[in-house]
Amino acid sequence: MTLFDELEFSNLQLDQHGSLAVLTINRPKALNALNSDTLTEIGQVVDLIAENADISALIVTGAGEKAFVAGADISELSELNNVYSGRELSLSGQEVMQSLNNLPLPTIACIQGFALGGGLELALACDIRIASPRARMGLPEASLGVIPGFGGTQRLPRLIGAGRALDMLITGRQVDAEEALQMGLVNYVSDEPLSKAREVAEQMIRNAPISLALIKEAVRRGAHISVEEGMEIEADLFGMAVATSDFAEGTRAFLDKRRPEFKGE
Known part of the structure; x- marks a missing residue:
């Protein structure tokens, strides 16, 4: 019996390996895009982990090899039409990302494929990022007439510096794994990113x-x-x-x- 055995979520898969938890965004047909239900479920899982002393580290990843999380669900995003609805969505997403960021235990984003928009913001809320050589990362919100709303304009500059962050934000361009490593956006590049994430997590767990x-x-x-x-x-x-x-x-x-x-x- 593990912490997750009796839990059921529509958009997530949860696994526990000893004191290591693995949270998989499981919407592969939608490239694991973050809709409102998925954000809610992530928040519920993070709250559960925060209250459970049996979990010592968390890996966050996406189902399949095409995407970690390809971004927010554009079909939902397109329904926003006023300041209030936009602000409320931003605040709700920020709350989930901040709760992940505030976990007292180490968190690792395992990035395979695309981590765009809200997907990159989810990865930025983790402590460590490990990417596949095929990973592509970016914040393309300006091309949709909007800006990152789940913490991207704040976390990215603090991680890689304002100049590099503004380059990505204003051009909307994607960076590959090697460039992301050079700029400090990711910590490791590995052909087996999930295995590497588990290796790093086990090293963390050995500490107090x-x-x-x-x-x-x-x-x-x-x-x-x-x-x-x-x-x-x-x-x-x-x-x-x-x-x-x-x-x-x-x-x-x-x-x-x-x-x-x-x-x-």
Whole structure:
């Protein structure tokens, strides 16, 4: 029995391998496009994982080899016709992406094929991105007369710099896996991206879960403030880490020349 055995979703597939969860956007006929139902289901899964201590890492991927997520569902998008409806869709998508970004455990986007528009925004909300050599990434919203609405204009510049982000945003061009690696948009390129994602996740899981959560918090909170203010946050969180049982176990295991057994305490 795993966390997901009794759950049923129309647009997602959920698997659990020990403490590793794999969330697959499962709309291959629509190139895994994000419609409102899919966004809702992703939010529900993220909330569930956030509340469950049995999950130590999450991989997000798309069904098939053609697309991670090819973007938002254009048929739904085309029905928007006023400021209010557009703003509400943007806020709802941002909420889902932010909840994914705020998970205390490591998250990895496994990108095969297209990651466009909302698909790239979903990948940007993860901590690490691993791409197939065939992957293509972009934010083409300007070609539809709109702008990214699920965090793309904010996360992309913070990740790769304003100049490179504006190039992608204003031209709407797609970048391949190698260019994405060079600009820091993805962390790894692999012929077997899901296998690589599992390998990276297993390496993460070996570390103390409280440390991972505190590292994410330090980076997230420090991203938009001065270095001096960030150092204060780091010191506070370092103090919290030192007070944990996992710290005592980690240092003791190092001195004993054995692998630590962390309990998240």
